[in-house]
Amino acid sequence: MEPINCNICAADDTQPVVCQNGYDIVQCKRCGLVYVHPRPEADVLSKLYDGYHQRNGKDIHSWSVLMKLIYKECAGMLTNEFPRGADVLDIGCGYGHFVSVMSDLGFRASGIDPSADAVRAALHNGLDVRLSTVEDLSFGENSFDAVTMFYVLEHLRDPLYALKRVFHILRPNGLLILRVPHTTPVVKALSAFNIKNNLYDAPFHLYDFSPETLRLILTLSGFSSILITPGAPTVPHVFAEMLVSRAASTAARLIYKTSGLLIGGVSKSATAVKPLSGAEAR
Numbered sequence: 493m494e495p496i497n498c499n500i501c502a503a504d505d506t507q508p509v510v511c512q513n514g515y516d517i518v519q520c521k522r523c524g525l526v527y528v529h530p531r532p533e534a535d536v537l538s539k540l541y542d543g544y545h546q547r548n549g550k551d552i553h554s555w556s557v558l559m560k561l562i563y564k565e566c567a568g569m570l571t572n573e574f575p576r577g578a579d580v581l582d583i584g585c586g587y588g589h590f591v592s593v594m595s596d597l598g599f600r601a602s603g604i605d606p607s608a609d610a611v612r613a614a615l616h617n618g619l620d621v622r623l624s625t626v627e628d629l630s631f632g633e634n635s636f637d638a639v640t641m642f643y644v645l646e647h648l649r650d651p652l653y654a655l656k657r658v659f660h661i662l663r664p665n666g667l668l669i670l671r672v673p674h675t676t677p678v679v680k681a682l683s684a685f686n687i688k689n690n691l692y693d694a695p696f697h698l699y700d701f702s703p704e705t706l707r708l709i710l711t712l713s714g715f716s717s718i719l720i721t722p723g724a725p726t727v728p729h730v731f732a733e734m735l736v737s738r739a740a741s742t743a744a745r746l747i748y749k750t751s752g753l754l755i756g757g758v759s760k761s762a763t764a765v766k767p768l769s770g771a772e773a774r
């Protein structure tokens with residue numbers, strides 16, 4: 493296990509949130525970022541990911557169903573913003589479902605994923621997908637009009653560095669769309685009633701971003717015009733989970749629409765732009 497400092501503000505000043513699955517989750521007292529501390533070393537984490545996409549009975553089809561409304565919403569945003577033929581990269585593309593959606597819409601869509609099984613399946617379907625982590629991105633500066641990262645940031649060892657890499661490969665005025673879970677308010681509420689849960693999914697999720705910390709890390713990475721919304725819900729294949737997801741999403745979207753407030757405990761979508769004249773993030 494390795495101790496780490498806060499990924500956003502570099503402080504080593506935390507308070508405990510909860511212990512789940514044998515891992516301590518802490519919150520930075522300075523910026524509020526929630527993270528696993530200490531965490532397993534990179535090689536240990538990497539081995540844990542063998543079979544990740546098959547966990548909890550999921551298969552290729554259930555991943556596609558789980559994300560279909562989010563993909564539909566994001567595809568709508570991209571077709572509104574960019575002409576056909578624009579370059580789109582999906583980071584953490586898994587089996588390549590979103591790459592397929594955007595390719596079918598006439599975009600030059602590609603993806604990267606660290607899972608060999610998932611990449612093999614995507615290549616088998618004729619998609620432009622390669623085995624890579626976001627840290628090892630080999631694309632040049634200004635390569636893409638848009639980058640998407642659905643439920644990726646919370647898995648990364650160094651999300652700030654990853655976002656700076658994404659900023660680098662985006663063209664000026666390029667768009668980043670990402671989606672992250674936001675678990676801490678629910679965990680804190682359940683803990684108050686001493687209700688055990690494993691919602692952080694540690695150590696797969698190394699971070700939990702609130703709207704505030706998400707805005708902070710995107711700003712530090714160089715992005716502007718940051719908009720954070722409830723976004724579309726996931727569609728879990730277990731019926732009861734699907735109902736909970738729909739109900740929480742409907743409530744979150746209604747509250748956001750009527751008051752502009754982002755309620756805690758439900759996933760958030762964010763869009764952020766690489767400014768036209770912005771200096772490279774350092």
Ligand SMILES: [Zn+2]
Pocket residue numbers: 498499500501502503520521522523524525
């Ligand atoms: Zn911090």
